[in-house]
Amino acid sequence: MTSKFxxxxxxxxxxxxxxxxxxxxxxxxxxxxxxWFEPQTQPRDTVFVGSFDYDSATxxxxxxxxxxxxxxxxxxxxxxxxxxxxxWLDLSYQLVSWHDTTLGGTFAxxxxxxxxxxxxxxxxxxxxxxxxxxxxxxxxxxxxxxxKASNPGNAYALIFVPDDPxxxxxxxxxxxxxxxxxxxxxxGGMMMGGGMMGSVCMTGTSLAAYGSAGSxxxxxxxxxxxxxxxxxxxxxxxxxxxxxxxxxxxxxxC
Numbered sequence: 001m002t003s004k005f006x007x008x009x010x011x012x013x014x015x016x017x018x019x020x021x022x023x024x025x026x027x028x029x030x031x032x033x034x035x036w037f038e039p040q041t042q043p044r045d046t047v048f049v050g051s052f053d054y055d056s057a058t059x060x061x062x063x064x065x066x067x068x069x070x071x072x073x074x075x076x077x078x079x080x081x082x083x084x085x086x087x088w089l090d091l092s093y094q095l096v097s098w099h100d101t102t103l104g105g106t107f108a109x110x111x112x113x114x115x116x117x118x119x120x121x122x123x124x125x126x127x128x129x130x131x132x133x134x135x136x137x138x139x140x141x142x143x144x145x146x147x148k149a150s151n152p153g154n155a156y157a158l159i160f161v162p163d164d165p166x167x168x169x170x171x172x173x174x175x176x177x178x179x180x181x182x183x184x185x186x187x188g189g190m191m192m193g194g195g196m197m198g199s200v201c202m203t204g205t206s207l208a209a210y211g212s213a214g215s216x217x218x219x220x221x222x223x224x225x226x227x228x229x230x231x232x233x234x235x236x237x238x239x240x241x242x243x244x245x246x247x248x249x250x251x252x253x254c
Contacts, residue, residue, distance in 0.1 A: 027055045029228035032066070034159050034177055035081075036204030036214070037221040041071040043080040046179055046204055046218060048157035050091065050110060051228060054165050061108035061161050064094040068112075068157050070181060072202060072216070089155050089183060096130070096158075103173055105162040112155040118180050119201065120145040130156065132178035132205045140201045140215040142182040153183040165225050175209040177220035 029051065036046040050066020067088040069081060076085035091110035099106045109130075111118075116130040120141040128134050129143050144150025158178045160169065182201035204218035213219045 026057045027053050027062075028165075029053050030161075030165055030225050031228055032159055032161075032223065032225050034157060034179075034223040035221045036177070036179060036218045038071040038204075038216060038218045040216050043078060044069070044071040044074065044084060044086055045081065045221065046071045046181075046202075047081045048091070048110075048159070048179065050157070050159075052094075052108065052159075052161070054106075054161055056163075056165075059099045059106050059163060061097050061106050062094065064097075064108045064110045064159070065090075065092050066110060066157070067091065068155055068179060068181065070183075070202070071218070089181065091155065091157055103160070103176070105160050105173060107158060107160055107176070109156045109158040112183065113152055115152070115154070116156075117143040117152050118154040118156060118182055119143055130154075130180070132158065132180070132203070132210050135178075135180055135201065135203050136205055136210045136212045140180070140203045141199050142201050145199055148184075151182060151184070155179070155181040155183055159223065161225065166227065169223055172208075174220050174223065175206040177204075177206075177223060178210070179204045 031051050032048070034048040038045050047069045048066055050064060052064040053062045054060070055062070068091055069084065069086040069088050071086065073087040074085045075087070079085060089112050091112050093111045093114045094108055095111050095116050096109040097106060118130040119135045120138050120143055121129050121134050122138055142151040143154065144152065156179065160173050160176055162169065162173065180201050180203045200215050202216055202218070203214040204220060205212060205214050206219045207213055
């Protein structure tokens with residue numbers, strides 16, 4: 001086996017690994033965990049655990065989805081995440097996303113319902129019924145107030161993805177993280193009504209970014225983003241391709 005054959009094989013193998021690796025593609029997959037500290041429900045915090053795709057060329061977040069914990073609920077012992085017994089909501093619809101040049105990253109929000117109707121908004125001609133600021137300005141009252149039956153029971157988590165997704169968030173970026181939970185009280189909850197707390201939704205916002213902490217004094221604590229592990233099928237495909245290339249080069253060298 002010649003040295004040229006070995007060098008060629010190594011070079012092609014490296015190329016296949018790079019193709020199979022998400023970190024070398026324009027669009028890569030990531031996992032995200034966002035935590036809001038809840039002083040009134042300790043040791044339980046509100047946590048969003050999800051995944052998303054990110055296009056580094058366009059700073060676009062897509063396919064954001066995951067689960068949001070309800071810190072006011074529990075079906076067993078008062079344990080913190082990840083050994084908790086909290087109720088978790090499925091947030092399956094990414095309906096909002098925009099790039100913020102000043103903060104150097106992209107915001108994205110995943111919702112429980114396939115619409116953004118979350119909060120009551122008293123402003124004349126209002127069209128924004130979800131943003132954290134609308135929630136703060138209107139006392140976190142549920143959409144459809146005052147009729148309980150009109151509450152769609154929506155919830156969302158707003159995350160922030162830096163231009164370098166694996167970079168640690170600055171405090172200014174953390175301050176903008178927010179969530180809202182306007183679903184009717186689930187098993188183990190504290191109060192009954194149209195939202196988590198009667199007419200009021202449970203929210204998490206920061207004083208620095210929105211002028212107030214959440215409705216139960218919750219505020220964003222931290223967020224971690226990690227690269228998703230490549231799918232086994234992608235790794236297998238790369239190995240099969242590498243084997244085929246190696247066999248072809250070996251025949252050529254003989």
